[in-house]
Amino acid sequence: MNFEAFLQNLSNGISLGSLYALIAIGYTMVYGILRLINFAHGDLVMLGSYVAFYGVAMFMLPWWLAFPLAILVTAGVGIVIERSAYKPLRDFPRINLFTAAVAVSFLLENLGIVIFGGRPKAFERPAFMDQMLNLGGVSIVSYTPIIIITALVLFGLLLLVIYRTKAGMAMRALSKDIEATGLMGVNTDKIIMFAFMLGSALAAAGGILWAIKFPQINPLMGVMPGLKAFIAAVLGGIGNVGGAMIGGFLLGIVEIMIVAFFPELSGYRDAFAYAILILLLLFRPTGIMGEVQAEKV
Amino acid sequence: MLDIKNLHVSYGGIRALQGISLHVPEGKIISLLGANGAGKSTTLRTIMGIVKPTEGSIEFLGGNILGMKSFQVVMKGIALVPEGRRVFTNLTVTENLALGAYTRNDKVQIQQDIEEIYELFPRLREREKQSAGTLSGGEQQMLALGRALMSKPKLLMIDEPSLGLAPVLSQGVLSRLKELNQTRGQTILLIEQNARAALSIADYAYILETGRITLEGPAAELATNDAVRKTYLGIH
């Protein structure tokens, strides 16, 4: 492989990784607060891309209106899911919550099939995202840097919220001790809702960018990115937002690079993610950034 | 200020409180004493809306607070320093204090109050940027107390501040409480294992036994009561 091909693969890996990272954050935030693997999270990726698709294709909205709108709608759906399916179960054993998450996932996928139709749809990229660019002798398609930069901007905004706002501070406290956070005068239900909203918004952004990168959408398209992002979250140390970002990038880059260096293994591409996960769990069960923490009771 | 009447609380089949009534007047230190498992923490947790009672009433400043969530009780003017301190070990010392002021919006005054807490507990200032997890038990207790004070509570409730602390340290915490009461008129409801120390700073005390109040009276009187001396002060 020559250097140019290497750089092309690298940028491809980084952009894939930034998508995993965007989606992984929602898993990790919800887990950090509720100790719940939100199984339905991947389906919000699908929902985000469909709403964006219909905004452009059916309602003729410009992309710069349709995309943010799709993020808002998905964030709203995330809140509705939390309120209706998870909040009523919060005081029950964790397995109930997990079962509810699986149910919500199936519900979203099947509603997707009923409402959007099972046939894949072609997602149309805005024209400026489809230009060939020549960056220092390396030619890449413009959506690649656009995906990466958008993701980085969103990460920056998220970190600002988490580390520089009152609600963010409450969110960090909540992930340690919900009850004690309430004793500080924090309306914990509202903060949990806020966390779901942020995670769902990022999943929608991930879904739209995913559809820009892989412009065929279908109602089950969220499953694989969801699984990979979940693995990324575990790699980074589940519950840790910075870890989810690192895990996402790492997974994306490794996945692309292995296929690039060993093309004959490309059929096993998805298996690598699981292999990495198993290895990591064997040698560092808490993930890259994870700390050993007591199980919540 | 705080009026509890006929409070019953059950955890599943365990009847933790079986009709307790107590009164906390403004400006006083009231102590709740009792052996492990008597229901002391349950009482405070019920006041904070963490546990739901099956019967009874809780009034604060003349208004009902039963059925409120913790954050609403805090907004009414009650703060709890929970058993085991429960500082946020992933936040810095300053962030812990700032979170204590979550219900307030007066930024400048909050900053001044954080300063005041640091004057009260200089050990905390030395560690203001460290995560609370790196503090010793005594420092964490100071932080938990400072954090509760940051909401400017009308009623401060403290659950076993000397738990796990060396006697010298716990004596220090208790004398701080007395100081707060005398200089600021802070009303305090104190739970303490060390009955002798608690009775020495309290105005009035209740003794709780397996979910019932079996004795109450001015602290000075209880300290000389034979039964109390035998059971809680270890004097025979």
Ligand SMILES: Nc1ncnc2c1ncn2[C@@H]1O[C@H](COP(=O)(O)OP(=O)(O)O)[C@@H](O)[C@H]1O
């Ligand atoms: N979360 C709980 N679930 C079930 N039982 C509890 C719980 N918390 C306390 N109890 C029981 O309620 C009783 C009173 O406990 P508690 O209020 O913690 O006592 P104290 O603070 O006086 O030591 C005890 O019998 C205890 O075992």
Ligand SMILES: [Mg+2]
């Ligand atoms: Mg207790």
